[in-house]
Amino acid sequence: MQLSKLLAAGLVTLAAAHPGPHHQPSKRELTRRHELSSRCASNVASFNSRRVKRNIAKRFPGSANTTYQIQAEAPYYETIQNDTCVLTPEVTEGPYIWPQSQTLRQDMTEDQPGIPLWLDVGVLDMETCEPLEGVLVDFWHCNATGSYSSFTGLSPNTPFAELLEDLNVTMSGDLDLHTDDTTWLRGMWPTDKNGMMEMKTIFPGFYVERAIHIHVQVHTDWTVRGNGTMAYGDTVSTGQIYFDEPLSQKIMAQEPYVSHTQINRTTNAVDSVFEGDTDNGYNPVVSVIPVDGNDVTKGMIGYITIGVDKTKVE
């Protein structure tokens, strides 16, 4: 079975914080979500005037002496963009989730080379059609040549089934393939009063059998402990976000992406997780604008709205 098939079937799960298999939602559930999202889409202009008054600082007890920095970069987009009101349904988080390496920060690049990407995410409550303040948005993605931090010992060019064979492990609910403690291209940050947050990263590369994507989770129930580690309860949304094929082509023609020649890139059109992500008219594709107003290869701001359904907590 191909990795993408395994992912789509929810057969690949993670160890640690999120045990158990994650199945794709039923047709009925998807329809229900779609109805919620349609309702929000028509109301979305009113989000801009909404203001939720809650103090995010309260979520950072003992912050004075921890390693993270509480200094909010203002998102490029201050409010949720009504022309890109898109909602992602639940898809699998895949085998490279590693909560231990997720770091609270607004720049998760570390030393990874690549084209700068400022990812602006707006989060909407699909039930109320209001922005969600103070929800933690959690990203992880591969580097320009397809590797994930914490899993750098695994080849991005080896099909997943083969990789498991090589490692002599069988597929199970407690699959733990992590190889190290690197943290690059993993980060999380809460949304502000407008339901917005911004994360700086690089445009992702690709690995075997998957289209270019960024994993994203949204947590409503979370807190920073006194020692700087995170505690989260429920995850309300798990998704993957993608880029347009023409944009991907342009970026993949640049260094260091272009040096990844060991495998051919999978496009959105043939990626089976992407297919699941677009069911019922969802659009998980990031809108981008060049930072210099002209050339995306110099860096870009990406924008996407994620609708979450708090009544369906995993």
Ligand SMILES: *[C@@H]1O[C@H](CO)[C@@H](O)[C@H](O)[C@H]1NC(C)=O
């Ligand atoms: C989107 O926002 C713009 C300006 O903020 C407004 O002119 C337009 O009517 C809005 N569109 C919808 C569909 O609400």
Ligand SMILES: *[C@@H]1O[C@H](CO)[C@@H](O)[C@H](O)[C@H]1NC(C)=O
């Ligand atoms: C932070 O920790 C240092 C050393 O433990 C201590 O001297 C300092 O007062 C602490 N700062 C705050 C704001 O608690």
Ligand SMILES: *[C@@H]1O[C@H](CO)[C@@H](O)[C@H](O)[C@H]1NC(C)=O
């Ligand atoms: C991506 O990460 C792998 C594993 O650490 C590393 O070997 C590779 O050089 C990185 N890619 C780039 C473009 O730096």
Ligand SMILES: *[C@@H]1O[C@H](CO)[C@@H](O)[C@H](O)[C@H]1NC(C)=O
């Ligand atoms: C693979 O695992 C099986 C079962 O634990 C064991 O019998 C076998 O020797 C292992 N093979 C290798 C190559 O490690």
Ligand SMILES: *[C@@H]1O[C@H](CO)[C@@H](O)[C@H](O)[C@H]1NC(C)=O
């Ligand atoms: C941080 O605190 C939590 C809860 O008190 C504890 O379980 C965890 O082991 C601590 N982690 C570190 C790295 O100190």
Ligand SMILES: *[C@@H]1O[C@H](CO)[C@@H](O)[C@H](O)[C@H]1NC(C)=O
């Ligand atoms: C990529 O696809 C082309 C065209 O199908 C093929 O000729 C080539 O061998 C493939 N390269 C790799 C590394 O699989």
